[in-house]
Amino acid sequence: MLRAIGQWNDAIAAFVSNHSDFSYLSSLRIQPTVSNTSQPGFDIYVDWTKSPISNTTDDVGLTQIFPDYKSTIKNCTVNLAAHAHHGDSLNEGDMQNIALHELGHSLGLGHSNYTGDLMYAYYTRGSSAEAVSTLDVYGVATLFAWELNTSSFYPVNDWLKENSVILPSDIPYQGLPVSPENARPQTLANNPVVQTLILMFEILIHPEIFAFVILFIVVLVIIALISRRKRGRAV
Numbered sequence: 121m122l123r124a125i126g127q128w129n130d131a132i133a134a135f136v137s138n139h140s141d142f143s144y145l146s147s148l149r150i151q152p153t154v155s156n157t158s159q160p161g162f163d164i165y166v167d168w169t170k171s172p173i174s175n176t177t178d179d180v181g182l183t184q185i186f187p188d189y190k191s192t193i194k195n196c197t198v199n200l201a202a203h204a205h206h207g208d209s210l211n212e213g214d215m216q217n218i219a220l221h222e223l224g225h226s227l228g229l230g231h232s233n234y235t236g237d238l239m240y241a242y243y244t245r246g247s248s249a250e251a252v253s254t255l256d257v258y259g260v261a262t263l264f265a266w267e268l269n270t271s272s273f274y275p276v277n278d279w280l281k282e283n284s285v286i287l288p289s290d291i292p293y294q295g296l297p298v299s300p301e302n303a304r305p306q307t308l309a310n311n312p313v314v315q316t317l318i319l320m321f322e323i324l325i326h327p328e329i330f331a332f333v334i335l336f337i338v339v340l341v342i343i344a345l346i347s348r349r350k351r352g353r354a355v
Contacts, residue, residue, distance in 0.1 A: 251295025
């Protein structure tokens with residue numbers, strides 16, 4: 121989570137340095153505080169659960185927004201699960217990607233319709249390191265544009281309804297850089313190929329699937345024996 125926070129801060133700073141029209145974003149920075157108890161006065165709270173958020177789906181991240189009576193967002197809670205639906209633990213790389221996505225929601229972003237973007241609705245375990253894109257930060261810049269004239273800002277009805285944001289033609293779509301201390305660790309456990317193999321193995325040995333795997337192997341062995349016996353008789 122701390123690396124994900126740092127990665128968002130890096131992305132916003134890089135975006136502002138390349139696009140001076142959005143210099144007002146320079147004041148937007150997430151300052152983390154780690155505590156074992158809930159403390160008042162923060163904009164974003166992060167809670168952890170051992171199992172998935174939902175009992176019926178494999179949701180491992182959920183952000184809840186809490187507005188006031190004027191539809192102004194006062195704070196939000198990010199819920200992250202440490203395990204997938206079948207009890208498989210998530211590695212550091214997956215958790216950083218998921219935390220990045222949920223932090224995007226906490227900044228006011230909805231889901232992207234581009235499958236390669238950080239804010240796309242679905243995530244595949246074992247994916248490579250995600251990057252905060254120029255589209256993501258441009259969306260945040262659109263949401264925080266009221267900072268240009270705070271004296272005249274007043275929330276309107278349906279302020280929290282989703283609105284589409286399209287990246288301007290003069291801003292290329294690309295992933296924004298991240299500093300070494302906030303980058304995803306380059307370990308064997310975070311290697312996408314290794315993760316895919318581990319995920320396949322975990323699926324195969326799961327009790328609900330393992331019995332079918334054994335049955336399938338037994339059937340293959342019986343077919344092979346019958347075929348061998350028939351060839352022996354032919355000789």
